[in-house]
Amino acid sequence: MKKIINSADSVVYDMLKGLLDSNPDKLAGVLEKRIIYRKDPYLNKVAIISGSGSGHEPDQAFYVGKGMLDAACAGPVFAAPTLDAIVDAAKIVDRGRGVLFLVKNYTGDRANFEMASEMLQFEGGPSVETVIINDDVAVKDSTFTAGRRGVAGAIFVYKIVGAKSEEAGVNLKSLKELAIQVNENVRSMGFALKSCTTPAKGSPTFDLGPDEIELGVGLHGEPGRERIKVLPANEIISIITNAVIEDLPFVENDEVALMINGLGGTPIGELYIAAGIVHDILKYKKIKVFKTYVNNFCTSLDMEGCSVSLLKLNEEFKKLLLSPVDIPIKYF
Amino acid sequence: MKKIINSADSVVYDMLKGLLDSNPDKLAGVLEKRIIYRKDPYLNKVAIISGSGSGHEPDQAFYVGKGMLDAACAGPVFAAPTLDAIVDAAKIVDRGRGVLFLVKNYTGDRANFEMASEMLQFEGGPSVETVIINDDVAVKDSTFTAGRRGVAGAIFVYKIVGAKSEEAGVNLKSLKELAIQVNENVRSMGFALKSCTTPAKGSPTFDLGPDEIELGVGLHGEPGRERIKVLPANEIISIITNAVIEDLPFVENDEVALMINGLGGTPIGELYIAAGIVHDILKYKKIKVFKTYVNNFCTSLDMEGCSVSLLKLNEEFKKLLLSPVDIPIKYF
Numbered sequence: 017m018k019k020i021i022n023s024a025d026s027v028v029y030d031m032l033k034g035l036l037d038s039n040p041d042k043l044a045g046v047l048e049k050r051i052i053y054r055k056d057p058y059l060n061k062v063a064i065i066s067g068s069g070s071g072h073e074p075d076q077a078f079y080v081g082k083g084m085l086d087a088a089c090a091g092p093v094f095a096a097p098t099l100d101a102i103v104d105a106a107k108i109v110d111r112g113r114g115v116l117f118l119v120k121n122y123t124g125d126r127a128n129f130e131m132a133s134e135m136l137q138f139e140g141g142p143s144v145e146t147v148i149i150n151d152d153v154a155v156k157d158s159t160f161t162a163g164r165r166g167v168a169g170a171i172f173v174y175k176i177v178g179a180k181s182e183e184a185g186v187n188l189k190s191l192k193e194l195a196i197q198v199n200e201n202v203r204s205m206g207f208a209l210k211s212c213t214t215p216a217k218g219s220p221t222f223d224l225g226p227d228e229i230e231l232g233v234g235l236h237g238e239p240g241r242e243r244i245k246v247l248p249a250n251e252i253i254s255i256i257t258n259a260v261i262e263d264l265p266f267v268e269n270d271e272v273a274l275m276i277n278g279l280g281g282t283p284i285g286e287l288y289i290a291a292g293i294v295h296d297i298l299k300y301k302k303i304k305v306f307k308t309y310v311n312n313f314c315t316s317l318d319m320e321g322c323s324v325s326l327l328k329l330n331e332e333f334k335k336l337l338l339s340p341v342d343i344p345i346k347y348f
Numbered sequence: 349m350k351k352i353i354n355s356a357d358s359v360v361y362d363m364l365k366g367l368l369d370s371n372p373d374k375l376a377g378v379l380e381k382r383i384i385y386r387k388d389p390y391l392n393k394v395a396i397i398s399g400s401g402s403g404h405e406p407d408q409a410f411y412v413g414k415g416m417l418d419a420a421c422a423g424p425v426f427a428a429p430t431l432d433a434i435v436d437a438a439k440i441v442d443r444g445r446g447v448l449f450l451v452k453n454y455t456g457d458r459a460n461f462e463m464a465s466e467m468l469q470f471e472g473g474p475s476v477e478t479v480i481i482n483d484d485v486a487v488k489d490s491t492f493t494a495g496r497r498g499v500a501g502a503i504f505v506y507k508i509v510g511a512k513s514e515e516a517g518v519n520l521k522s523l524k525e526l527a528i529q530v531n532e533n534v535r536s537m538g539f540a541l542k543s544c545t546t547p548a549k550g551s552p553t554f555d556l557g558p559d560e561i562e563l564g565v566g567l568h569g570e571p572g573r574e575r576i577k578v579l580p581a582n583e584i585i586s587i588i589t590n591a592v593i594e595d596l597p598f599v600e601n602d603e604v605a606l607m608i609n610g611l612g613g614t615p616i617g618e619l620y621i622a623a624g625i626v627h628d629i630l631k632y633k634k635i636k637v638f639k640t641y642v643n644n645f646c647t648s649l650d651m652e653g654c655s656v657s658l659l660k661l662n663e664e665f666k667k668l669l670l671s672p673v674d675i676p677i678k679y680f
Contacts, residue, residue, distance in 0.1 A: 018541040020618035034624030038640035073617040209350040286352035292366030308370035
């Protein structure tokens with residue numbers, strides 16, 4: 017294993033330290049608990065928190081900032097954040113208007129966020145609501161989940177709900193309903209060309225032959241729908257895009273946001289090849305693309321491959337997608 | 349070789365098509381010549397063009413937009429853009445105020461940009477000036493260059509010169525001088541953990557043993573200073589950061605912009621581990637970081653590793669770094 021790390025034990029701490037060092041004016045954190053939160057003063061808004069195992073960067077700590085998340089709770093690599101970190105984060109970012117937990121559907125994450133919610137209720141702490149995100153159409157259940165997994169579609173939930181939370185007077189209940197509505201309208205599916213290597217294990221999480229791809233892979237390398245022989249981009253992107261389209265289903269005259277999400281080790285150029293193919297499919301099906309998002313949004317360490325997400329839009333979603341963010345992951 | 353491509357021949361075309369499909373309101377292009385240019389109307393400014401072989405995305409086509417480049421000329425993977433594409437791009441984006449070519453120091457790129465400049469002069473076309481960028485401190489000459497290579501420091505040149513070019517009344521000569529000034533104040537060095545695989549060759553460009561790293565690697569996998577055994581992040585990042593600091597040299601009380609540039613296949617989390625280490629070194633040396641840039645800015649396909657760039661700042665550089673851009677590579 018060759019990585020830019022000091023040790024498997026320090027990898028999450030060192031990464032979050034680098035994040036704080038690089039954003040001293042905007043972010044604060046409790047590094048020993050792997051909590052990152054907004055430093056800029058904000059008042060009178062519902063706080064938005066997400067969290068999951070590390071290894072999916074920029075998801076989630078790199079989305080903490082104005083217009084998106086108010087705090088992120090990182091776990092160890094591919095393991096849920098701790099109960100007490102979630103409780104602490106909620107207390108730190110609550111401004112008396114309550115806290116919304118946005119949680120991708122993995123058993124460990126759900127359990128710890130649910131326990132944190134109960135503990136906060138027991139302590140008379142901030143009001144909490146939780147929305148589970150489950151946009152992955154690949155499989156019904158997986159190694160890590162009962163039901164569908166939450167994958168890159170979660171980013172659309174954070175973006176839209178985070179934007180709305182900045183508007184005056186928006187309450188916890190309406191933000192929860194908005195999050196549910198976004199989740200109900202987003203679908204995703206991905207594939208892996210190459211497995212990822214966790215720092216602790218030091219070898220690939222699963223084995224793929226030199227001519228194989230894992231179709232419908234999960235964010236931790238969980239098996240997908242099937243393992244197939246490698247295909248040209250046109251064919252593999254068509255398979256996953258059509259699976260996404262048919263699931264909601266997305267139909268003629270729908271307007272959508274399109275996300276091509278790299279899994280961590282795939283160059284941006286290849287993601288744009290995928291984007292061009294999806295645009296051709298959507299044009300043929302008369303589904304209108306409002307905006308295209310191409311980047312590494314929700315990754316699996318150094319896994320190679322990508323996912324395609326579609327979000328069916330309404331006027332409010334469009335307005336909220338376009339509102340500005342101020343988050344650490346950026347170019348300039 | 350497993351990549352999200354249709355064929356080695358179509359990879360650049362398909363990528364640039366995806367870029368145009370994803371940005372229909374802002375970008376136009378001549379795909380058969382691999383030219384991408386700004387579609388938004390802009391008047392009365394000097395045009396900024398860069399170009400090089402493909403495989404370094406987002407460099408350069410993904411930096412075309414307000415506040416940065418007005419056009420980019422992409423070559424085939426790791427090969428210079430053609431003479432006639434450069435000439436055509438200059439004619440497309442010129443608004444009567446002249447064109448500045450920003451060219452990283454590689455023999456093929458220099459030759460074609462210089463010939464294009466001569467041809468435009470011969471034809472009585474737009475006035476052209478060229479600035480060669482050579483920020484890499486690793487080696488004096490390389491397989492692809494006489495003199496130092498141009499690497500990720502080029503992005504600071506595009507950003508600062510592009511921002512300045514949007515100001516009223518700025519002429520070609522002053523932009524050329526500004527580009528030279530940025531280049532003189534930026535230094536970079538990188539290392540590879542893993543080679544890259546070009547679509548045409550289908551196998552790694554160079555071989556690295558399972559415990560080796562290439563220190564001072566070039567953007568095309570050219571050999572660097574030396575091949576060494578793999579080291580913890582603290583040590584390898586210290587070696588390259590100190591090489592960068594000592595070269596200018598950067599000294600106590602200098603104010604700098606710091607860029608941690610991923611080479612394409614390294615996850616963002618590892619880049620932030622590197623960022624934290626560089627911050628510690630700079631703090632110890634009393635060099636003040638004005639702003640930190642961490643992302644994949646100038647890559648080598650799927651190469652794993654990163655580079656560290658430092659730019660010594662003055663008040664004008666700081667102002668221009670902070671001015672907004674509207675370019676296709678982004679998150680939201």
